[in-house]
């Protein structure tokens with residue numbers, strides 16, 4: 001069996017060595033339905049042009065999926081791969097790297113804290129589409145999807161079809177910064193995990209207006225859990241509602257974003273500047289507990305890095321360091 005010999009960490013080398021048939025045979029049926037072997041080989045050959053080697057830059061484990069990102073030696077191309085427990089390749093993304101959009105350089109004027117208590121994990125988040133699926137959409141480009149995990153990095157215990165079995169469900173969601181509540185939608189029922197409600201994508205949500213005409217949105221909240229009213233002034237850290245599974249949500253999680261308008265049709269997502277100058281990405285464990293913060297030196301270094309174009313590359317080594325702690 002080929003798969004028993006497959007070491008995901010060596011994927012970059014396999015790809016460079018043109019072991020495309022082997023890679024193709026390791027990929028899921030869904031992937032094979034998307035692209036034929038011939039097309040895959042052709043695409044991969046042309047992707048490899050000018051590349052001397054690929055280096056592994058990122059690894060995270062979430063919900064039993066190992067996610068890896070390789071960059072080529074010139075850091076102009078990226079390969080993103082996720083592999084399941086059976087060593088089957090579930091996703092493979094080849095793309096140019098470093099072609100940043102202008103909005104990547106514009107951060108919120110206000111500083112925010114993560115709207116959660118205790119430890120959560122960033123399921124999607126960061127300023128590129130490999131670590132953040134929202135990135136493709138301008139209106140939610142810098143959004144975060146946050147979950148809570150247990151043993152084995154899973155997000156639920158026991159059966160997966162009950163919201164109550166998910167670690168994030170019903171947990172308190174907090175205001176990320178002082179402001180005024182300007183929109184509250186409640187009454188959308190929580191989905192059975194695995195099902196989605198595309199008619200009300202945001203589900204139950206709250207929009208808070210902050211200084212500098214910045215607006216935060218907390219979405220997919222639990223039905224009937226919202227504690228604040230439109231027009232109400234709230235303070236950072238104030239309890240807003242409970243994490244739920246309403247709207248276009250396949251399992252309990254919080255969607256958090258900051259935007260330039262309260263009008264969801266017109267709003268553009270803004271990259272979030274955090275109070276501790278630490279910008280989490282996919283796979284990071286986040287916390288509002290003071291003792292988990294980085295040392296002062298690390299924070300100064302990160303604050304400097306945060307505004308440079310290469311910030312994703314700089315962010316990767318620390319992500320690896322965190323995961324293997």
Ligand SMILES: [Zn+2]
Pocket residue numbers: 134143144145254255256
């Ligand atoms: Zn989301």
